[in-house]
Amino acid sequence: MSFLRVPPPHTKITPWVPDLIFIPISRAFERLGVYFYNRVISKTEIGLLHKSYNPKVHGPYVHHRYYGKLDTKLFDVKLSELGAWIARREKTPSAFYNEFMRNIWRAHYHYYSGPVYASVVKTIFRFIFAYSFLNWLVKQHRYWEVKKCLYHW
Amino acid sequence: MSLSRVATAPKAGMRLVAVIPMRASSTVATTPATGEEQPGYFQKIALRFKGIPLPSETHAPKSLFDDIGKQFVPPEPLPKVPKDYKEHPERDLVNYPYPERPTFEPKTRLLMVPDSWCTPFHKITGTSGPYLFYGGLFAFLLNKELWVFEEQGHMLVGWIIFYLLVKNGFGYKIDQSLYKAYQERVDYFKNLIKEDLKEAVEFRKNSAAETDALKAVQENFPTIFKENMALQLEATYRKNVDTVATELKRRLDYLQETEATKQRFERDLLLKLISEGVQKQIETNQGDIKDAYLDNCISQLKNLSTSS
Numbered sequence: 335m336s337f338l339r340v341p342p343p344h345t346k347i348t349p350w351v352p353d354l355i356f357i358p359i360s361r362a363f364e365r366l367g368v369y370f371y372n373r374v375i376s377k378t379e380i381g382l383l384h385k386s387y388n389p390k391v392h393g394p395y396v397h398h399r400y401y402g403k404l405d406t407k408l409f410d411v412k413l414s415e416l417g418a419w420i421a422r423r424e425k426t427p428s429a430f431y432n433e434f435m436r437n438i439w440r441a442h443y444h445y446y447s448g449p450v451y452a453s454v455v456k457t458i459f460r461f462i463f464a465y466s467f468l469n470w471l472v473k474q475h476r477y478w479e480v481k482k483c484l485y486h487w
Numbered sequence: 488m489s490l491s492r493v494a495t496a497p498k499a500g501m502r503l504v505a506v507i508p509m510r511a512s513s514t515v516a517t518t519p520a521t522g523e524e525q526p527g528y529f530q531k532i533a534l535r536f537k538g539i540p541l542p543s544e545t546h547a548p549k550s551l552f553d554d555i556g557k558q559f560v561p562p563e564p565l566p567k568v569p570k571d572y573k574e575h576p577e578r579d580l581v582n583y584p585y586p587e588r589p590t591f592e593p594k595t596r597l598l599m600v601p602d603s604w605c606t607p608f609h610k611i612t613g614t615s616g617p618y619l620f621y622g623g624l625f626a627f628l629l630n631k632e633l634w635v636f637e638e639q640g641h642m643l644v645g646w647i648i649f650y651l652l653v654k655n656g657f658g659y660k661i662d663q664s665l666y667k668a669y670q671e672r673v674d675y676f677k678n679l680i681k682e683d684l685k686e687a688v689e690f691r692k693n694s695a696a697e698t699d700a701l702k703a704v705q706e707n708f709p710t711i712f713k714e715n716m717a718l719q720l721e722a723t724y725r726k727n728v729d730t731v732a733t734e735l736k737r738r739l740d741y742l743q744e745t746e747a748t749k750q751r752f753e754r755d756l757l758l759k760l761i762s763e764g765v766q767k768q769i770e771t772n773q774g775d776i777k778d779a780y781l782d783n784c785i786s787q788l789k790n791l792s793t794s795s
Contacts, residue, residue: 390575392583404582409607449592451561454665455658456592459650466646470637477635 380428397439551656559662565590 341347379385384401392401411419423429445460446452526534531541540547568587573580594602600621608616628634768776 391577391579393574393578393585396583396586399583444589445592448589450565450588450590451559451662451666452592453559453654453658454661455650455654456598459653462646474635477637481632481635 384432396443398436398443400436554659555655557659559659559666561590561666 383395386403387395387401389395392399405422406419408419442448446457526541534541535547535550536552538547538553565588568585570584571580572585596602596605596617600617605617608620612619625634629636768774
């Protein structure tokens with residue numbers, strides 16, 4: 335505990351050599367992190383909520399809702415307007431990813447977190463079915479070669 | 488369990504025979520009178536499936552299959568969210584209403600196809616549309632080996648049967664007990680809040696009545712206070728009078744007793760003095776008292792004799 339006490343004034347302390355090495359290295363890491371934050375992290379738009387989300391207008395943030403500009407639904411679009419409709423859509427990777435996650439959240443809301451009185455047995459078996467389905471999907475590559483030998487159109 | 492306790496020591500050349508008592512429910516159950524009509528074996532099975540008790544029973548036995556096909560519906564509906572409440576004046580309630588939690592999951596057909604994917608067919612093909620569409624799609628994919636029914640597909644049959652058994656045997660009871668447990672948990676927290684607010688609620692209930700009662704009684708306060716004061720004064724007066732009387736009595740008694748004692752003492756003293764003095768005078772014959780007394784007696788006697 336004596337090392338926690340402030341030493342008296344005009345005390346001569348010689349520096350500890352390991353500290354002379356560790357402190358500059360730690361400072362270098364700290365500076366690197368600060369530069370990375372200021373240059374990269376604070377300027378990204380990855381992982382942030384939608385830019386046009388306003389809590390006063392939209393209320394609480396719901397992950398399965400889209401907070402951008404509303405457009406006609408795909409099944410209500412006429413075939414002649416389909417090209418224009420597709421042109422209006424954002425085709426960037428982050429837009430694809432956000433839409434994908436929104437659908438995941440939608441399934442989560444409808445079947446898992448939304449219902450107050452969900453059926454336990456059905457939920458458990460849905461998990462089992464989902465796991466089995468993903469397993470089946472991931473193993474389909476084993477059957478591609480075999481399928482070429484079985485039938486002709 | 489060895490049979491040695493049952494078997495005795497064998498005689499020479501005898502076969503070992505062990506007697507094992509067998510008991511089963513069929514041997515224990517009593518058969519009813521032969522006059523009544525008894526259901527046959529298959530009729531009994533049918534009655535059991537329908538949940539009807541047999542003639543020899545008061546109620547059907549409890550079984551896993553009591554709740555086949557039952558869906559648990561909670562008795563109390565969820566609390567409603569006000570439809571036009573705006574946290575902020577600019578709130579858009581048309582496109583972004585408050586995310587209410589639904590009571591149940593979306594309905595599914597054959598547990599695989601959601602309802603929302605089937606209902607658009609009704610306008611065009613009628614109610615058989617979705618089944619034909621998805622059934623045909625499945626048949627096409629299967630036939631052209633676009634969806635391969637691999638060797639591990641046999642598990643589907645078993646899993647489906649397992650799911651149906653679990654759902655029909657335990658699903659209803661599980662949902663019921665979980666609902667009860669959830670309600671108990673919610674009630675626990677609600678009671679905590681209620682306890683905190685108990686004093687406030689009681690105060691609110693009683694304060695109005697208390698103020699009214701006070702107002703009604705306030706008019707009589709002057710007379711009440713005066714009466715109380717008068718009673719207190721009366722009591723203190725009586726106490727004081729009592730004290731004074733006792734003190735006076737004590738003092739007078741004291742004086743009386745001292746006076747009496749003094750008088751008694753004086754009397755006793757005087758008596759003693761006089762009697763002792765006289766006796767002493769007589770004894771010492773001071774001033775010839777004895778002679779004078781004798782002379783007095785003689786003269787008296789002379790008077791007596793002359794008078795008679």
